[in-house]
Amino acid sequence: MIDILINVTLLAFLATTAVAMARMTNLFAIIMLFGIFSLLSAGLFVVMDAADVAFTEAAVGAGISTVLMLATLALTKDHQEKRPLGHRPWLPLGVVTITGAALVYGTMDISSFGDPLAPPQTHVAPYYIEQSMADTGVPNMVTAVLASYRGFDTLGEVAVVFTAGVAVLILLGGRRKKQRLEIEEGGNRDA
Amino acid sequence: MKVISFGVLLFALWALLSGYFSPLLLSLGAISVALTLYLANRMNVIDHESYPLHLYSKFPLFFAYIMREIVIANIDVVKEILKIGSKGISPQVIKLPLPQQTDLGRAIYANSITLTPGTVTVELDKNFVTVHALTKEGADELLSGEMSVMIPDQLADK
Amino acid sequence: MYIAVTIAILVTMGLALARALMGPTVYDRIAAVNMFGTKTVLLIAVFALFSGRTDLLDIALVYALINFIGVIAVLRLVEHGDFHSNPESRAKQDKQGSE
């Protein structure tokens, strides 16, 4: 009862925030709302029993993501989004509506929320839930699957994070060249 | 000395957070505390300001006092919010003298002002604190200087 | 009773969210975000005790912490416009440094 209540309310909040973000043009406010959006989804993960995911989302989404976006805003110094002149909202809106309708049609075949007999619940999950303690001696099944059963996968993910770090260093690590930038900016005005 | 007592404090915190007392986790705890101490030292954040152990005797009394103040002041703010067809609140900006000797005392005073509903510290400098008050009564009470006396403030005897 | 408290917190969250969406100033939004965060911490704490999964309290703790850091980061950007200038710099201009 209480979980359904929280669930529905948080989902409604999420939808409201998302629509507000789509409509706003002040980038600063959008980024702040994105912080709320992340925290809300973390709350939702708590209610849906995904403690570890909520943990990560709370730490990453509102903390690092927001700070990085704010830093980008500080560097680009564009606080207001410009609407393009020949803005036609109907074409994208149509595309989105059709895609959404197709996806909703797809949900007709998904088994309902929380169904213990749904296909995802009957494949490998029972093995993990029953055997992980005996196999690894770790009470937190998420850690057992993350580190032990799917260790290769996690190694790959860590490599991706590392690569992203290297790439950001290559892109932003050096000192920026002042003169060239000014020439470029002078050129913009002529264009 | 300061570092050791701080380390003991952190280790107690670890034990209470963890709730597992196996040798492996306790030794990991010791390593973690050591790493925290090392980093805190590098950051230069351990001093009498951040961990005012020398003021321990004054804190319980102060804590009780501030709790009482919070409750009393909250009732005022709630009344202000719920006043139907209110004749309008009259926010005030006032400047108070700061008798506290130490930065810690000043910070505690400023935070206590903020904690008691109806008043928010806006500006804090060496000798004065600027406060925004929701009502005239709240401002007058601060001007009487009653709270200022209660703040634990004492230069550390090094 | 848990349900009543949960509803109260959710209503407060909704009110704070409305303030965050409406503005009008940037500071209003930040204050609303801060309040929203505090309420979510309480929501998670209530849910943790209700469902008996007290390990969830760790998440509430992280939440409180990250919320604070987020607010400080936003304020820092509003005040200075960047993250690299010396935080003392403004203090000296206004002559209110606190040595």
Add this chain to the structure above:
Amino acid sequence: MIDVLSWVLLGVGGLLGVIGGIGIHRFPDFYTRLHAAGTTDTLCAILILLGLGFQAGLSLDAFKLFLIFVFLFFTSPTASHALANAAMHGGLKPQLGRENGSGKA
């Protein structure tokens, strides 16, 4: 007995939260709203965490609740103050009442 006390604390805390939420919509300008948001928040959090603490009993969970409380107790007024300070420096003027005691030091 303890149960009743904890429910009362929880109830009052929740109510206080809602009133604070109403406050941020009824007050006229940013600074007054900050009073409603920042400060009723504190007592609301204290009451709810205390109520939950009574439910948890004397255990490690109660300690974690206490830690959350300490966190909020430190960070909440600090955030409020930093906000007010930033707003004042950003040039946002507070609306003042009829009798302003400014300059009275």
Add this chain to the structure above:
Amino acid sequence: MEFVLGHYNYWVVIFLMMVGFYIVISRGNLIKKIVGLNIFQVSVFILYISMSTVENGTTPILKEGFEVYSNPLPHVLILTAIVVGVATTALALALVVRIKEAYGTIEEDEIHQQDHSL
């Protein structure tokens, strides 16, 4: 009614996804596009976690007194996806910063204009 209760979750997720998608395809500001991508990403996370939930289940951490646990596998996938997601977001933001430095703007159509005028 039962059908709605069992599926409302997925529908809200699809709505969120489409909002993100709309922002990505209809707006020209690069930072806003990244925010849109992030909304899309988070909604996919919610979709996965919704599928992992089991009625009356709890967090998949063994504890006495609980018998039904939700499916840990999607949690693992999403847990790593979140961190990888922030890493890729950071990479995208770094590219935006470089684009701003090179073109002096982060509006897509202005960038296109400059490319054509060259």
Add this chain to the structure above:
Amino acid sequence: MHNLILRVVSKVLIPLIILFGLYVQFHGEFGPGGGFQAGVIFSAAIILYALVFGLEPAEKIIPKSILHLLASFGLVLYAGVGFVTIMLGGNYLEYGLLGSDQVSGQLIGILLIELGVGITVASVMLIFFFSFAGRGRP
């Protein structure tokens, strides 16, 4: 953020955050947590320090070269555990061989690779923050 209150409060909070991050790191096996979360929380502590006390002092705590080294060290630690298990005659990342029996080996293996994950994630997050914040410095 020159202000005094923020400084005093941050001084109290930062060591607590670091310790909490390490707690999350080492209790990933028992409660929610693990390397990914711990790395992010740990970096959040240093980001808070940078926000309150300035970027330059924060960069002095962990010098750039060490930070870059740590980012690769975490990944090498993870991959290295796999190679050690191969040396011991098993498959890649077969933790069971690290201890006297299957379960204790698993515990050691998981602890080590989580540590690797934590180190890499924490240093990469800090690299992100320092690169973004330090860009555009005069």
